[in-house]
Amino acid sequence: MEFELAHEAFLKKHVEARSGERKGRLERGHREAEKLFCREVWRPLRGQFDNLHPEFEVLDWRGRSFFCDFAYLTAGVQLMIEIKGYGPHVRDMDRQSYCYELNRETFLTAMGYRVISFAYDDVAHRPELCVSLLRMVLSYFQGDGTPQHLQDAVEREALRLAYRIARPLRPIDVEQHLHVGHRTAVKTLQSLCSKSLLSPVAGPNSKHVVRYELRQLAKNGLWL
Template sequence: MSFHAIHERWLGVHLTEREGESKRRLLQGHGHAEKLFLEAVWFPAFFELEGLAPEYEIADFRDGIRFLDFAYIKNGLRLAIEIDGYRSHAAETSRWQFSDSLMRQNHLILDGWKLLRFSYDDIKEKPRMCQQLLQQFMG
């Protein structure tokens, strides 16, 4: 079965399990960069999408909600995966957004999450390096 068929089925399952803001976020947040990560990095590294949840909702340290680009939860492991584009995560970020992003990451770690971040450029231009990093992490 092709990646595209597996991806469509996987995404459909997650969409049927969601409602409200969580469903809206999945429809809007799972875009080009996230799909490229799955197609160029995750799927070639592991040949499946099982255990991986897109736009995963978590409680935030200020009693709100936030979304991880991906969460991998399996065998007691909680891995947060973030895909960062340069423009939206660096070039056009305000000082407040920059500080908030760092504090969010700190709280994820304090809450027991492992965290891996990938730039869009590395996913696009160095997918094998990203695959190897994930494989190394998984052991």
């Protein structure tokens, strides 16, 4: 019920601020998939809907309007978010539509937006994966765009290092890559473990942690 009230207030605010086709598009376009994203991905990650704009209008390179499912806009972030179902975006798409889809995303990038897309199936059935990926995207930004649990730049760089070297991290890896002391490296890795981004690994016949590996979703075999 708490989500329903918050979501209703979120939509009402944007509907009342619009008129004409922009208002009609929001009333028609914000449906089950978009609401599911709000409930299962955005609110668990951000806790509120500040700076999130549903059915956001943009002019393309021809001067024609099109609408992105969501835009997250702050002083330091310009993020476009699309929820794509397999049917309309893959199975039922002709060559011309496919070309336009790619050109549109490239155009948005040229205009300074970062564009990310989530499959509807992931939003519906694996929202925790979407939350983790979106958290990583937002971690690149400073200020309002940086989530609470990844504010420290050292943590972000350590996590990126773990993905890049594709093996469990050792404290010395973090020390050498980020030029920090042993205590800072261990503290950073332990903090990432507390946020469920890394898992500690003990040495052979030892209770002492010697490595830290990327956390894996056991039920689907995907790395977070």
